[in-house]
Amino acid sequence: MTTHQLTEQIKKKKSFLCIGLDVDLNKIPQHLLQEEDPIFAFNKAIIDATHHLCVAYKPNTAFYEAYGLKGWKALEKTIMYLNVKHPEIFTIADAKRGDIGNTSTMYAKAFFEDLAFDSVTVAPYMGKDSVEPFLAFENKHTILLALTSNAGAFDFQTKKIDEVELYKHVLETSKTWNNSQNLMYVVGATKAEYLAEIRKIIPESFLLVPGVGAQGGSLQEVCNYGMTNNVGLLINSSRGIIYASNGEDFAQASAAKAKELQEQMESILN
Amino acid sequence: MTTHQLTEQIKKKKSFLCIGLDVDLNKIPQHLLQEEDPIFAFNKAIIDATHHLCVAYKPNTAFYEAYGLKGWKALEKTIMYLNVKHPEIFTIADAKRGDIGNTSTMYAKAFFEDLAFDSVTVAPYMGKDSVEPFLAFENKHTILLALTSNAGAFDFQTKKIDEVELYKHVLETSKTWNNSQNLMYVVGATKAEYLAEIRKIIPESFLLVPGVGAQGGSLQEVCNYGMTNNVGLLINSSRGIIYASNGEDFAQASAAKAKELQEQMESILN
Numbered sequence: 448m449t450t451h452q453l454t455e456q457i458k459k460k461k462s463f464l465c466i467g468l469d470v471d472l473n474k475i476p477q478h479l480l481q482e483e484d485p486i487f488a489f490n491k492a493i494i495d496a497t498h499h500l501c502v503a504y505k506p507n508t509a510f511y512e513a514y515g516l517k518g519w520k521a522l523e524k525t526i527m528y529l530n531v532k533h534p535e536i537f538t539i540a541d542a543k544r545g546d547i548g549n550t551s552t553m554y555a556k557a558f559f560e561d562l563a564f565d566s567v568t569v570a571p572y573m574g575k576d577s578v579e580p581f582l583a584f585e586n587k588h589t590i591l592l593a594l595t596s597n598a599g600a601f602d603f604q605t606k607k608i609d610e611v612e613l614y615k616h617v618l619e620t621s622k623t624w625n626n627s628q629n630l631m632y633v634v635g636a637t638k639a640e641y642l643a644e645i646r647k648i649i650p651e652s653f654l655l656v657p658g659v660g661a662q663g664g665s666l667q668e669v670c671n672y673g674m675t676n677n678v679g680l681l682i683n684s685s686r687g688i689i690y691a692s693n694g695e696d697f698a699q700a701s702a703a704k705a706k707e708l709q710e711q712m713e714s715i716l717n
Numbered sequence: 718m719t720t721h722q723l724t725e726q727i728k729k730k731k732s733f734l735c736i737g738l739d740v741d742l743n744k745i746p747q748h749l750l751q752e753e754d755p756i757f758a759f760n761k762a763i764i765d766a767t768h769h770l771c772v773a774y775k776p777n778t779a780f781y782e783a784y785g786l787k788g789w790k791a792l793e794k795t796i797m798y799l800n801v802k803h804p805e806i807f808t809i810a811d812a813k814r815g816d817i818g819n820t821s822t823m824y825a826k827a828f829f830e831d832l833a834f835d836s837v838t839v840a841p842y843m844g845k846d847s848v849e850p851f852l853a854f855e856n857k858h859t860i861l862l863a864l865t866s867n868a869g870a871f872d873f874q875t876k877k878i879d880e881v882e883l884y885k886h887v888l889e890t891s892k893t894w895n896n897s898q899n900l901m902y903v904v905g906a907t908k909a910e911y912l913a914e915i916r917k918i919i920p921e922s923f924l925l926v927p928g929v930g931a932q933g934g935s936l937q938e939v940c941n942y943g944m945t946n947n948v949g950l951l952i953n954s955s956r957g958i959i960y961a962s963n964g965e966d967f968a969q970a971s972a973a974k975a976k977e978l979q980e981q982m983e984s985i986l987n
Binding site for chain 1: 739741777779780782783784785786789790793811813814815816817818820821823824826827828831832840841842843844845846847848862865866867868869870871872873874876877878879883886887890
């Protein structure tokens, strides 16, 4: 999917919502545990109830790997379901991978070819040759960790190198890499005040913004500082939406929560 | 496994060799492709031929994820085979994970509980709360990326914050984290001259050292600068050993290459 197609979807749906599919078997409605594949059953119900309200889904791979083979199978079924039923939706493998060149190529194949995700999140610590193998895939997107939403972001990301914070070096340096047009960036909503500075470095790139909701970030603030003419934002909410209820009504409850966010986005877009 | 047990194994086998199980179906002997599970068949043959020459095996998860469900199943079978047949061997999931707290906990469960690895490699970019969930597991080891073996290491890791390189900040800061006694570190053999400096910060910790062989690092140099009284080194070789031959004799050829390295290690230890 191209970023142009993504922007078109945002305008059509009046939403730049991404829903995080972080399935924890201890948190999903317990009646689903009788299903043959409870993780996929949960995801399918959430997707059926919310797909018209969002433009992206983001399964975090940790939640699937934690269940071993069954988890990986549920991830495969989920992305296949999305690609067949809702090919207009942008899919993000939240995997935070990154390794030496030939190994990153294997990860890129896993997520872009085998699973056919539109994008994957990647960690920048190992530098250029750990990220470029992902960037080499046409019409696929590499979402680089820049400034994350957690407290640990202040351990290294905001430390200054020659008066400039590490995450800004990551942004600046990444612009020089081959196929940098395929980059997007993770910037946490809990650090919305940094967005004005970030937009000076990457005025147009799409940002994936976690941390609205459960982690306390403000949608309005993120938009004030981070929105571009082409919107340029994907706001993620995971737990706040998918665990809105753990009763029989969980899918409708998640749709109601997604609708709330979509309506706030619609009023911001207008 | 405790680090004491690991050191005992090193002394017994006169080896601190780790063999990287990075299985690429394009590179393994083609007669194995007729097997029901070629990846596991390859790993089993390599393990059977080399287990007396090494103290650790390190499958890199990228090479398994690239083959989807089949790959994940082969990874499960490989770690189970190691844990049942060779419980004295230290196992490393080279996964380079790292995410916000509750998500890192899911990764830790995946690798320490579900797959029962002794250790996992973790990226430091997201800081303390992304690493501590791994450190919470008793007698499990978190191998933090410090200074990696690739060219991209110079993009950020060696950049100076207050006159001190980022990778040194990572080392210093990580020592303050809860259960930091469970930390080991990745330091590339291609940067052996940095080891003297690194040993000033972490005099005792085990280092996992990739980059000897295919990437050009020198075993002797790494030992000169990095070895401790308890050895404190695991030297990894992947391609140099496992792809020593792609004929019917591949397992014997890998054992011969492993034996070469083991003998060099024995002479260094003496």
